[in-house]
Amino acid sequence: MAFTRKPWAEPYKIKVVEPLKMTTEEYREIKAKEAGFNTFLLRSEDVYIDLLTDSGTNAMSDYQWAGMMLGDESYAGSKNFYYLEDNVRKHYNYKHVVPTHQGRGAEHLISRALIRDGHYVPGNMYFTTTRAHQELAGGTFVDVIVDEAHDSQIELPFKGNVDIKKFQALIDRVGGHNIPYITVGATVNMAGGQPVSMANLIAVKELAHKHGIKVILDATRVTENAYYIQQREEGYANKSIPEILYEFCGHTDGATVSGKKDVYTNIGGFVAVNDDDLFDELRNMVVIYEGLHTYGGLAGRDMEAMSRGIEEMVRQENIEFRIKQVQYLGDMLVEAGVPIVRPVGGHAVFLDAKKIYDHIPQEQYPAQALAADLYIHSGVRAMERGIVSAGRDKDGNEYKPKLELVRLTIPRRVYTQSHLDVVAYSVIDLYQHRHEAKGLKLVYEPKFLRFFQARFERL
Ligand SMILES: *Cc1c(COP(=O)(O)O)cnc(C)c1O
Numbered sequence: 001m002a003f004t005r006k007p008w009a010e011p012y013k014i015k016v017v018e019p020l021k022m023t024t025e026e027y028r029e030i031k032a033k034e035a036g037f038n039t040f041l042l043r044s045e046d047v048y049i050d051l052l053t054d055s056g057t058n059a060m061s062d063y064q065w066a067g068m069m070l071g072d073e074s075y076a077g078s079k080n081f082y083y084l085e086d087n088v089r090k091h092y093n094y095k096h097v098v099p100t101h102q103g104r105g106a107e108h109l110i111s112r113a114l115i116r117d118g119h120y121v122p123g124n125m126y127f128t129t130t131r132a133h134q135e136l137a138g139g140t141f142v143d144v145i146v147d148e149a150h151d152s153q154i155e156l157p158f159k160g161n162v163d164i165k166k167f168q169a170l171i172d173r174v175g176g177h178n179i180p181y182i183t184v185g186a187t188v189n190m191a192g193g194q195p196v197s198m199a200n201l202i203a204v205k206e207l208a209h210k211h212g213i214k215v216i217l218d219a220t221r222v223t224e225n226a227y228y229i230q231q232r233e234e235g236y237a238n239k240s241i242p243e244i245l246y247e248f249c250g251h252t253d254g255a256t257v258s259g260k261k262d263v264y265t266n267i268g269g270f271v272a273v274n275d276d277d278l279f280d281e282l283r284n285m286v287v288i289y290e291g292l293h294t295y296g297g298l299a300g301r302d303m304e305a306m307s308r309g310i311e312e313m314v315r316q317e318n319i320e321f322r323i324k325q326v327q328y329l330g331d332m333l334v335e336a337g338v339p340i341v342r343p344v345g346g347h348a349v350f351l352d353a354k355k356i357y358d359h360i361p362q363e364q365y366p367a368q369a370l371a372a373d374l375y376i377h378s379g380v381r382a383m384e385r386g387i388v389s390a391g392r393d394k395d396g397n398e399y400k401p402k403l404e405l406v407r408l409t410i411p412r413r414v415y416t417q418s419h420l421d422v423v424a425y426s427v428i429d430l431y432q433h434r435h436e437a438k439g440l441k442l443v444y445e446p447k448f449l450r451f452f453q454a455r456f457e458r459l
Pocket residue numbers: 055102103104105127129130185189218220221257258259260261268269
């Protein structure tokens with residue numbers, strides 16, 4: 001056999017397996033109809049390869065599982081907390097840490113502590129839970145990401161960067177005293193996992209601090225971001241991931257983290273800050289909403305799994321495999337001519353459903369239809385990120401987002417290259433038969449966040 005490229009493979013071997021139910025296309029057609037052509041309404045046991053999300057769907061290592069047996073389930077002062085604190089200081093470079101049940105718990109605390117009615121909170125594109133907590137605390141979110149992030153085809157190394165001019169314009173308009181902090185997401189989830197450069201973060205910090213504005217990092221996927229800096233930014237090629245991560249976080253005043261992503265756990269999160277008074281307030285507030293400041297809604301074993309996950313996430317072979325596995329899927333699709341969002345980001349490949357099903361008008365939900373067709377074709381579950389997810393405005397009219405996407409999100413360490421071959425094969429086959437595809441009609445629509453529970457029929 002002749003290789004067309006140097007082969008590479010997973011940096012782990014499999015010790016425990018979770019059998020998958022093998023189903024037929026006829027079976028999946030029935031299940032798709034029962035689920036109203038909505039992948040959120042499928043039972044996971046009917047799914048073969050589940051690419052709905054990379055959140056909390058990670059495979060833990062034997063080292064993490066072994067740590068679970070060392071859970072110190074004391075109410076106060078669990079040794080697992082102190083170990084987590086050590087690892088957050090060592091790798092994320094913050095002085096204080098408050099554990100929370102997951103990322104949104106951390107966002108709740110920091111938003112409440114810093115935002116007052118009438119405040120503005122800029123950020124490099126919104127994230128659903130982050131913005132929700134900022135608004136609940138009385139703030140108004142302002143998007144200050146570079147324009148290119150909203151275009152699916154422009155290839156830029158750091159498409160998640162903050163547009164410094166937009167940030168400056170907001171300061172000029174409302175005054176620095178009305179901006180408690182800027183949220184920098186790295187990588188940017190809603191932009192397709194696009195990274196932020198070190199140089200950009202430094203520019204953000206300098207402008208922010210000049211006006212007394214804090215920089216709060218959404219560090220949920222910051223290790224993926226560190227890898228991109230190592231690969232793409234001048235001066236970082238010979239620096240290690242821990243060095244880059246430490247330096248990156250060092251330019252910020254604090255961070256919120258969902259442990260369900262980079263940290264390879266199924267639950268958990270934390271907020272970390274340098275300021276002693278702010279820490280005091282967060283530590284006091286966590287007692288009301290999450291739990292005592294040494295467990296924050298987590299079991300001791302969960303903190304141990306997070307702590308060990310932090311040690312694993314910074315290893316070059318792990319983060320490199322993570323990014324390259326996503327890239328591998330993206331490359332196969334690009335080679336076959338399938339339109340996807342470019343460049344491929346850190347955690348997912350986004351199919352451009354508007355271009356793939358270009359004969360289906362947006363009012364007939366092309367991305368929703370493509371996600372359903374993909375499930376029926378091969379048992380692969382993806383998520384619609386288009387007109388259905390965007391919902392309706394106050395007058396009841398549907399938002400018509402520019403991007404009509406299907407997200408293939410890759411859980412960490414869960415699937416092999418062979419699984420991704422199956423995914424690529426299926427997407428390419430659907431693409432080649434795209435003209436046979438039909439749109440959908442909405443038959444049931446819930447009032448809030450309709451994408452979770454809406455039901456459709458085929459036209
Ligand atoms: C998942 C996520 C969150 C929220 O974290 P949860 O653990 O789901 O509450 C916040 N920010 C980003 C960028 C995320 O991807």
